[in-house]
Amino acid sequence: MLPVHSVSHPHSNAEVIRFTDVTKRFGENVTALDSVSAEFQPNRITVLLGLSGSGKSTLLRHINGLQRPSAGEITTLGTRVDLAGTGQLRRLRRDVAMIFQHFNLVGSMTVLENVCTGRLGSLRGPRMGLFMFPRTLRAEAMEQLARVGLADKAFQRADTLSGGQQQRVAIARALIQRPKVLLADEPVASLDPVSSASVIDLLTRISHEENLTVVCSLHQVEIALGFSDRILGLQGGRVVLDEETADISPEDAYSIYDRVANPASVADESRFEAALS
Template sequence: MSTQGTGDVVVIKDLVKTFNKGKVQAVKGISFSVPRGQRLVLMGLSGSGKSTTLRMLNALNTPTSGTVEVLGQEPAKLKGKDLRHFRRRVAFIFQHFNLVGRLSAIENVLSGALGAVRGPRYGLMAYPDEMRQEAMAHLERVGLAEKAFQRANTLSGGQQQRVGIARALMQKPDLVLADEPVASLDPESSMQVMTLLKELTEEENLTVVCSLHQVELAIGWADRMIGLRGGQIVLDQDARSLSPEEASVIYTSVDPELQ
């Protein structure tokens, strides 16, 4: 939920990330800020640095140099309780959904709740009534109320990702990160999931940073598009005025290092 005033939710300056003692340069000095409420898509070929960038927003990767500020904090500097508190405010939607397969849809949604009981062994009844009602309302919102008590691993991919979205909303996040949220889905489910994600984040005025491969999905979905190629920004534009021809810069003259 947007509880703070206006301002930038994400501020990235001269960000560099290398792996293998500098042999792999995944991100080569990028800078951008994301204002509150913006829906930003990071586009680029495989290996262009999208996941690495997203992961630095949530302290899953630490910068080699440069700075990342999210919600006024530097994720890489947080530890213990502060890091846990920070991660509650930043929801992450994964390509492979990352649900606990043997738990029901509603238990997976509940695991996103603030102060959620840790570990599945406590079962559904360990959660207070109002939390269960809230989880059910989120499932209803993503069109899955009737699947609430079904094991997550028996749901289709599209349904699993809708559970993933409901879990993210249960967190009441200030920022939503999504790394290729529809890459494992067929075109129809992809469209459904992206539409849902747009509607829900619009309703809550949430800030979203989402990586995507497909230009055609991003145009019409995003407010803004940043194109990465070989770890550098090659395009940063209002997504509503972007033509597919302009977007093609992301996919041409691929950095030979990456081939």
């Protein structure tokens, strides 16, 4: 196992997200997160690297409270996620956008309607339906679609688009939230290299344009090195690497994938995956 590098954080007082000793267990034997402590500074792109089952997704999903910790404290944008009630979480999530490995669009709805669903959290009353998005919201959705280069596909069903296009629609859906934080869970794991590159380029561009704090989980070390400001390596639910990308050598980054040194963690991971499936 790698030593945990201690890093001096330039903005350590102004962190957007803070994890303090967060542990997440599934059942009795599976520990997905094991006393994780980490901070995420504003306007920076952090990539989480690690194998399947290393705890990347679990960590991401604790940031917006899609999962709750078994122990420890999480603060996102000033909200204590581990303690927050339903209403508080919903308010927090309006400011925290998320994109997913499988895009998670409603295939039978149009692209435009899918983008509009990003703002449901801010809509109230009867306006929560299929056809009842306000005209101003629709216009804004069209602008966000133009931004990701898909305005011409606005009235097509979402399932007629290619994977890369669907992920760009998901990014437009995230943008229409006008978020402060963007969480990306394996955004390119289901895409071919060309689509991956265009999605990563788009993510980089909008992150800088919108001053987003980005936390993104990835499998590919090369993409992480080119895309991030900081890399957080996870192994068996523990943080084993935390470095500025500029300071990191590819060998360090790849060593996260070195499982031979610790066969016990392999067994842990397969149990974890079994528990999830």
